[in-house]
Amino acid sequence: MSDRVEGNSINSLITYSQMREKFLSPAFCLYVGAEVAGALHYAHTCKGENGAPLGIVHRDLNPARIFLEPEGGVILTDFARARSLLPGRVASTLPRPHGDVFYCSPEALLCEETDPRADLFSLGLVLLKLATWRHLYSTANVRPDDLEEALTEKVKGKVLDAAITAMEADLPDHADDCILRAATFTREDVDEITEPLAHPLRSIVRRLIHRDPEDRYQSAAEVEADLRAGLAALGVPYGATEALDEVLISLTGASMSRGVLGPTSESQLPPAMVTEEDIITERGGTT
Template identity: 45%
Template structure:
C-alpha cells in the first residue's frame, strides 16, 4: 500500500508585486468599459498584517481612453478628491501602482456585500424588504450625498461635488447595516487644476443615470438624488424604471413629443462621441424620456402612500421638480420613519438582511441550474460544479 500523501492547496495567484508589497487575488469582481477591471485582493508585506483591498485596474494603452481621461491624471485627481472626502463611510484611496500597461488604484477594502446583492435576493427568494429597511437605506445614502454635496474648500467656497455614478455595485452594505461608498472615480468637482472633459459625455452606470445625464445635459446634486431614487425603487419592488415590464419600445417611442425625441437624439449623439452609443444605451435613453408618473405608480402599487410620494418626487424627470438637496430628502424620510414607528437602525437592517439571506441560501443551487449563476463578485455566487 502506498503511503498517504498530503495534498497541498494551490498557491494564491499574485496579481503583482511592488517593492516589499505583494497583492494576492481574492476575487475577480467585474469588467467595465475601456479595459477597466475590478478585483478584491490581499495586500501582504513582511512584518505586517495582511490587508484586504479593492483594486481598480485601468489600461494605460492610449487607444483605450481619451486624453482628458488619462489614467495617471485621473489618479492624481482622485487622490486629491479622496483627501477632501475623508469620512468613515467613504472608502479611502491609498495610492496607485503602475504595472506594465495597467495602472492599479488601491482602495480601502470595505467589509460587507454590495447593495446589488441586497437587491438581488428577491430574485431567488420571493420576499419584500420592510419599509423601515428601505427608509434606513435611503437615510444612509442621503446622509452620504449631503456630506459630499456640501464640501467646501479652506475658504468655505463650495467645491460643487456631484457623484455622477451612484449605483448598487459601488455601495457596500456592512455587517452592522451601515452603508458605505466605495467608488469615487467619476465625481464632478470644481477643484483647482482639474482637467475637464473635452465633450459633455454620459457618466456612470447607464441604468442608474438621471435623464438629464443620459441626454448629455450635465449633472448636479439633483441628478445624484434621482439615482438614489432608482436604487430605492429597485430595492422596494425588484423592478426598474428603465426596464418597464411588458413595455415595447415602439409603444414608448410613440409617447415621445418632438422635444423628447430631440433630447433622445442629443443623448445618443454625445454617447456615440464617448464610445457608448450601444443599442442598450438607446433603450435606456428612450425609457428616460418616455416614462410617466402612472408607470411609477404601477411599479409602486404595494408601497404606502408616504413612501410613494417620496419616490415620485425623487424620480421626477425634470430636476426642478425633485428634492433640491439631500438634507431636504432626509427630513421627509425621517418623518416617514416616525410614522412607521419603532426603533429601526443598522442592527435591525443587518438582521433583516441576514434573515432573508438564510431563507435564500437553500434555493440558490436550483436557481443557478434553472436561470444562471450570479456574478463571481456576488455573495450569492455559487461556483460552477466541475464536470
C-alpha cells in the same frame, strides 16, 4: 492607499432577496435611503479650504456603489466619476452619462447640465429597485415604436443627439433604450411603478423620480429628513443592528431556497475592495 471594506453591496442584497423570493422590508429601504441621502448631503455641501463650494455630484449612484457593512452601517463608495471643482479636475468636453446608465437621471442621459438633483433621481431609482425589483427604464412591457411616436420633434432631436453621443462614448447597447425611456416616461408611469411601495416610501420615491429637477426634492437633506421621519413613524426602532439582522435572515433564506450560499454570519459577509478616498459615509465626514 486602499482600505478593505467588508460587507455586501445593495446590488447583492437585491439578488439575495430575489433568490429568497421575499422583498426586503420598507424599514430597511427607508434606513438605507436615509443613510445614503446623508452621505450625499455631506458630499453636495463640501467646501474647499478657501470655503468655496466644491460642487460635488456623484454621477454614478447605483446599487453596486452602496454597501452594508458587517456592523450594519451604510457607506456610499466610488466617487471616481464625480463632478467637482477640486483642483486638478478637468471638465469633460463631451457631456454624456457617467456610470451605470440604468441609474442615470433623464438630464444626464439626454446630455444636459446636471447638478446634485441628478443624484437624488438616481437614489429614487435605487430605492425603487431595492423595494420592488422594478425599474423605471425597463422596456419589457412597452414597444419602442410606441415610445418614439410619443416624442415631440424637439425631444426627438435631443434623443438622437444623445444616442450619437452614447455611441461615440462607447456606452453599452442598452443605453439607447434608457435614453428613449428617460425621454418618454410619464407621471402615470411613475405612479404605476411606485404603487406597490408602502407609505411613506411611495410618496418619497415618486418625488425623487420626477423628470423635471425642479419638481424633485431640492436637496439631499430634505430627502434624508423625510426618510428618517418615515422610519420613526413605524413606531419601532430600526437602525444598523436591525438592518444587519434582516440581511442575515435574507442571506440564510437565499441559501436555503437556492442552495448556492454557505452558512452566513456577520463575519462571513463577502468583502469588497474600495479606495479609501472614494468612500463617503453619512454627513459626519469621510472615512
